[in-house]
Amino acid sequence: MRLQHTLLLLTTAFTVVRAEIVAYEDCGSKLTVNSVSVDPCPTTPCVLKRGGSATMSIVFQGSENAGLPGDAEVQGIKWGMNFPFELDAAQICEDIRPSCPLRSGRWYTYTKTVSIASWYPAVSGTIRWRLKNTNGDSMVCVEFPAELA
Template sequence: MNLLSSRHNINVVTVSRRSQISYSDKSGSKIGSLISLTVTPCDKTPCALYKGHNSTITIEFNTSETVKNGRISVHGVLAHVPVPFPLDNSDLCQFVSPTCPLINSIPKYTHTYTMFVKTSYPSISLVVRWELKNSSDEDIVCVEFPAQLI
């Protein structure tokens, strides 16, 4: 008896919906400049943040001053009222590349933060305010973008 075996190759391709969205640079900072904002997954404005899934915020920026350490501050803005959004880890230096200290001779830094959107969050439209702050609590960059929790 002749047994034939076949080998099946399965290729899995992961496609990430990632695009630059409409956003506002709100910092007016003398410390840093916003280059770009990307939210993944997000392919249109307002950005759909899916409950029960991860969303990744990527901010490219530069700095005109040395920043030894800092923090990430996030708010959901509802009816012009900022509501703090606690992060599990808000240490800026752990989520920026190249890492701290941030110095002005490096032309671009990339801040990347992946967060889980809890299913307990209400399904609402809001503006997300994402701030990168130095140790004196001054904005390095502050960006706002429209979002919808789904």
């Protein structure tokens, strides 16, 4: 049992080292957000390569008062306009650990890898990532600067 805990800690440590914690702004979260990380993101703003992929992780504290987990929504914001990013599977519970349902006071990590289409324009702006409940309300909403290169 002790070996399993040690392996889990080592795996988590290596995973955290790879991803970069990014500065973010909260855009209306009902839940407490602890951190946001993006891999790769060695600089600010995050430079995301078109034709590649990026992995986003959000650590947040659960609460039954936020509603039942629904879908994730990702948008690029530029010139005051929102441009949606396609997610292969938007259902939040598929990407949360520990798994749903959310329990008050427990910490969760949402992790999602997205493909960045090569046809996206080379542009800088803001990425908005929302985790919505089944009513469409934001449980978690974070924004961070990014550049598609």
